[in-house]
Amino acid sequence: MSKERQKVSVITGAAGFIGSHLSDYLLQKGHRVIGLDNLNTGTQLNLKHIDSEDYVYMNVDITSFIEVDGPVDYVYHMACPASPIDYLQMPLHTLKVGAVGTRNAIGLAKWKRARFLMASTSEVYGDPEIHPQTEDYWGNVNPIGPRSVYDEAKRYAETTTMAYHRQQGIDTRIIRIFNTYGPRMRPFDGRAVPTFIRQALEDKHLTVFGDGSQTRSFCYVSDLVEGIFRVMMSDYHMPVNLGNPAEYTIGQLAELIIEITGSKSDIIYQALPVDDPRRRRPDISLAKKLFDWEPTVPAEDGLKKTIDWFKGYLKEI
Ligand code: UDP
Secondary structure: OOOOOOOEEEEEOOOOHHHHHHHHHHHHOOOEEEEEEOOOOOOHHHHOOOOOOOEEEEEOOOOOOOOOOOOOOEEEEOOOOOOHHHHHHOHHHHHHHHHHHHHHHHHHHHHHOOEEEEEEEHHHHEOOOOOOEOOOOOOEOOOOOOOHHHHHHHHHHHHHHHHHHHHHOOOEEEEEEOOEEOOOOOOOOOOHHHHHHHHHHOOOOEEEEOOOOOEEEOEEHHHHHHHHHHHHOOOOOOEEEEOOOOEEEHHHHHHHHHHHHOOOOOEEEEOOOOOOOOOOOEOOHHHHHHHOOOOOOOHHHHHHHHHHHHHHHHHHO
16 A cells, blocks of 8 residues: 655745744644745744754745645645734735735645635624624624724635635635734734733833723634644634633733733733724634634643743843
8 A cells, every 4th residue: 555645734924923833733743844934024933943854944925926846735824914013014915915815825725736724813803792702793893994904804815715615616714813822922013912921021011001901812822723723624614713712801911911920010001002802702612513622721821831931032032
């Protein structure tokens, strides 16, 4: 009997926070991994620990044509500026990545007859009117607000993915990623977890926006990556929420980070960004039922690991 060919996975956005953890996971699963990035918001520091002949990194802007040699089995489309300060600084580029970049990434999957997974986001639900959010909720997005470049780009990318699936039979998956955190987040990406950790470790004020009563649900990155893989390996084409349902107010998150770091920092309150969602929490019943998936890392443990990593990283940079 001939030996089965090694599986080949392409990851767009491989040098980003989630893309780099997914790279590690797939290498562990024995895949050959081809990581694509243009280092716009990612960094090669996230991949420097990888010492494997099964890993190939290519500097590619996915809004141009994507060319990859040899067979490909899976395309994980993770590339996109994803933190509010990034997409507010690059509104047109963010729209282009969601539209042209997604089309090119699906084009690669089509050409290679590979399975395609699109990384969507809880932002497609906007400022949600139902709570927790289930996959059949259509969302409440302001189409012309500053956040809309990200929200609508991801909604359009979902639409594109479903249209290719329906019209051309591409084997597609869609995941909706809720707030995720862990090592390799950028200390200055403006998101709550890395910002609060950096501020707490430097004994600076923690900047809570609004009165801190808005909520988010934070998923540790290893849980998320496990979920991504299970969805890819399934035969389910409709969107799936991936996130941790444990919900915190942003004020609680700031206090928890002060407590774990033992910081002397206090909290200051600043203006709430425009269209900042009031509440967010995934209903993950679907992922539990279909893929037997649910997060296992409690916030205290995940935050401790993240804080330890940040302690080292902040000394390095
Ligand atoms: N946030 C905050 N202080 C910060 C950064 C963020 O209070 O320094 C708030 C932000 O307004 C939002 C929540 O924390 O209500 C989560 O923000 P993040 O940027 O992490 O993610 P997203 O808004 O995309 O869920």
